[in-house]
Amino acid sequence: MTDQTHGVAGGLTNYGDRDFSIYLRRSFAQSMGYSLDMLKRPVVGIAYTPSGFNNCHRHFPEMLEAVKRGVIAAGGLPLEFPTISLGEVFLSPTSLRYRNLMSMDTEEMISAQPMDSVVLMGGCDKTVPAQLMGAVSANKPAIQLIGGPMMTSRHKGERLGACTDCRRFWAQYRAGKIDAEEIQTVEGRLATTAGTCAVMGTASTMACLAEALGMILPGTAAIPAVHADRLRAAEATGIAAVRLIGAPIRPKQIVTKDSVENAMRVLLALGGSTNAIIHLTAIAGRAGVEIDLDRFNALSDETPVLVDLKPTGQHYMEDFHAAGGMGAVLRELRPLLNLDVMTITGETLRQRLDADAESWVDRSVIASREEPLEPVGGLVALFGSLAPRGAILKRSAADKSLFEREGRAVVFSSLADLAARIDDPALDVNADDFMVLQNAGPHSASGMPEAGYLPIPKKLAAAGVKDMVRISDARMSGTAFGTIVLHVTPDAASGGPLALVRNGDRIRLSVRDRRIELLVDEAELSRRRRELGRHQETPRRGYGRLYANQVLDADGGCDFAFLRSEDLPDRGEATELLKAG
Template sequence: MTEKKKDLRSRAWFGGADKPGFMHRSWMKNQGFPAHQFKGKPVIGICNTWSELTPCNAHLRQVADRVKQGVYEAGGFPLEFPVFSNGEALLRPTAMLTRNLASMDVEESIRGNPIDGVVLLVGCDKTTPALVMGAASCDAPAIVVSGGPMLNGRHKGEIVGSGTTVWRLSEQMNAGAITAEEFMSAEESMSRSAGSCNTMGTASTMASMVEALGLSLPHNAAIPAVDSRRYVLAHMSGMRIVDMVKEGLKISDVATRASFLNAIRANAAIGGSTNAVIHLIAMARRMGVELSLDDWQTHGRDVPTIVNLVPSGKYLMEDFYYAGGLPVVLRRLGEAGLLDKESRTVNGHTIWENVKDASCYNEDVIKPMDAPLAAHGGVAILRGNISPRGAVLKPSAATPALMKHRGRAVVFENYEDYHARIADPDLDIDESCVMVLKNCGPKGYPGMPEVGNMGLPPKLLKKGVTDMVRISDARMSGTAYGTVVLHVSPEAADGGPLAAIEDGDIIDLDVEKGTLSVALSNAEIEARLKARKTSAAFQDDGYAGLYQKHVLQADEGCDFDFLVGCRGAGVPADSH
């Protein structure tokens, strides 16, 4: 028996000629596994977020079968296991509330079971960071396989982008430009195949982030879910994870600070979701990698956006793949000196070796660096007396004329208040005002829902107003757009200055200078905070209570304070 086989974690379960070994093998054999599978083969866990309640991930059972074929072919022993599947489509109040719960499920499933390496099957927004966070806490050999985006939607001769089309048509209906029947007629056109959002929303962004980090094989981000090449990638990932175990290539060997900075630049180049800020910080902190909002400003703010996809542009993920996908973006970043070329990836090559020969097949989809969609893409970090620890804004999805703006605040104390008043024709608001939403941050909701892109007042929509400055401690969907300031930290429910803003206060936004402020002195803000009580509801029991007690703020990744750091995948003492 080779030394490599002695090093496998799974041998602590299956390798002994004793009572525990007998019992572990015997129980597993009731599934029809032959004896030779337990004789020193790497055991590969297939961590699956398949669920019919998560439409984006509903096809992952078929993807898992292809991963198994690859594992078997490479001489491994694949064992599939389910974990909590937190999908955006149906889960209330928000999938962000359970991202950390899902990561705990993943971490303890890996640590407590005979797993030598793991394939992470992901799709919908939060499943990607949740699984990477859980695997990172164990620092196991791991490779990510995304489910892929759905095919382009088509409606009345036009492309339909998931999520983004809903926001656009809803505003048109509220403005009286289309009827309710016309709005509903687009429903069946939007989601016409398996897969996650076909826009550059959070799901596609996070699939791009794991590829930029080197945690997946090339082209993972953009191959459509129903394209046969998605199954080939799954098969090859199954083969590769077996070799990763034999090589001892762990997640921490790949996801380094340099590769996280690569991901930040890639996010800027693709016009990625603001949600990536929170998720990448959380993922990095699980690995002991230092990453902060300042890194987004320093390393990503001046990177041009070159991917012409909805919501920032006009194409969809299917077009992105046909144009060459993320390897083209990474090649262009590398040629511009904006990529750490020596960063390792899970296929054993450097990131530059993977992408240096990538070809672009449509330069209207993936634009040249000298003719970008936006000269300064990325995520703008805003600080001031409203957001002393930072807030974020996505310039490529905003209105240029509003990037420097001064206006009167119209305040909504919570999302219920917003819903109750936004359609009131007597609401004292005009297009120059700044809409402010409080108590929708990590603790306040709880869970930090995607409600920051508040729909505009119908009375202004009917006047032809299409955008206004909006500020909140909430998040917004990666498929959304507008001049929206998000993730204000600290949040209102945690005593942040946002809680002190009242109707009529004058707010100044200057994206170029990176400032966000209210015309109040620090003494006035402090006096208001002392005089008011938060309107957020706090719980003492259940998971929501645990969440509110332990969740960190947005600038720290919204992880639980007790989960930060890597705990390793030590083999527990046998209890039998």
């Protein structure tokens, strides 16, 4: 038989007789109705992630057909395969807990099955980073296809788009400004089409970063899910996947130190999701690239905010697409970018931008670098005695009057404690206090949920308080807003300083100085540290045990220690407290 190593003859099942393996595989492939001529074609695998538990991906069957059309037109054989799909609002305790599992599924199926290149179909928040993490680790020629954002809806003449508007209306409901009937009406109007959230939340931020990294076709990050251009992008992605076979470009050639720095600049210019720092750290870590939060701050100080989208601005993703999209942002940032990085089309970023130099831009949505919305980036890292290895604040979505102040800590020891007491009329809290949530980080039983957006206590909301300083080791939805310090590292469950905060402690926040300090003397902290007990037990079995033993803190991207590139220093499998379990 012909000695083939590609297409359906690649990565053969081992029966001890290679020719028999090819013979058997072709026989079984023919049972699906493929002709021998089709089976001679190069194979494009399609990592396919629809799910009844993932509303963002409900249009994927139509997109899949467009990808296949492109693959066949370019001379390839498209073969889709399922992987885990992560629907953000349908997972408990949080989708981040299962991102690494999806990345492992993606990596192993790319590596184990016969494909010469792969299309990664993702969209909802954690699916995009999970696929990129898996693809970088597998390092087989890969191109991503984003599902796209949903279109906006209307309520009483006002545009609505999940989920910044859902939080805004919920805050009004909690404050007693709208009634139960109206909030139920709003509920049915927030998300009315296929696609991801219509604002610059985590899903759209990660789509834009995928384009900034060079892992998707140019101009495709922001196309609405229901737009005909989304299907044309899917077809073009299928064609590009076949071209990758003849001129292979592997993910580790694209995800490099320079391209990751470009992605960080784009994140800052977008005023994008804080979650993206965790995901970008994890993706970079698979390629052997470390993200330094001090360097991130330096980039933030010289990268302006250019995009006027909710939750920090007024517009929606459909407006961003019509205004010029990622191409316009990259052109504005051009003097600050590393231009000689490779992209999935085989062009450098410089070549890509040269070809797109004269495109029109709507300046009401995408500002120029000379007249930015904000002179500095949308996110900043904080350090200090409360966060020795860093914390994150989305300053573009915060109240600047709260940036330089000292406050009294009002502490919630867990999510259950928060839920039980936040609306208690007897809660001792005022608008100048700093609300602190403990045990919601990656090592906690809750798995670092998007709980950092602590609700304003009902009695303060009713009095008109719209923002206050909130601090936690949790994450926050990219659609949320407020003066919220997140990702405090080390987290409380692993014995970090956050676990030592008590009601009445004083905390000092200085965004100017990049500091977050717990103003308690070391002798008292040492006493509290000796009294500190374990917050939860390590699960005895299954994925929960693997997660507890291997998950890294936020500064490691919450990836598993054993999945990071061997080129990076060993960070250890877990904290000492978790190892003790």
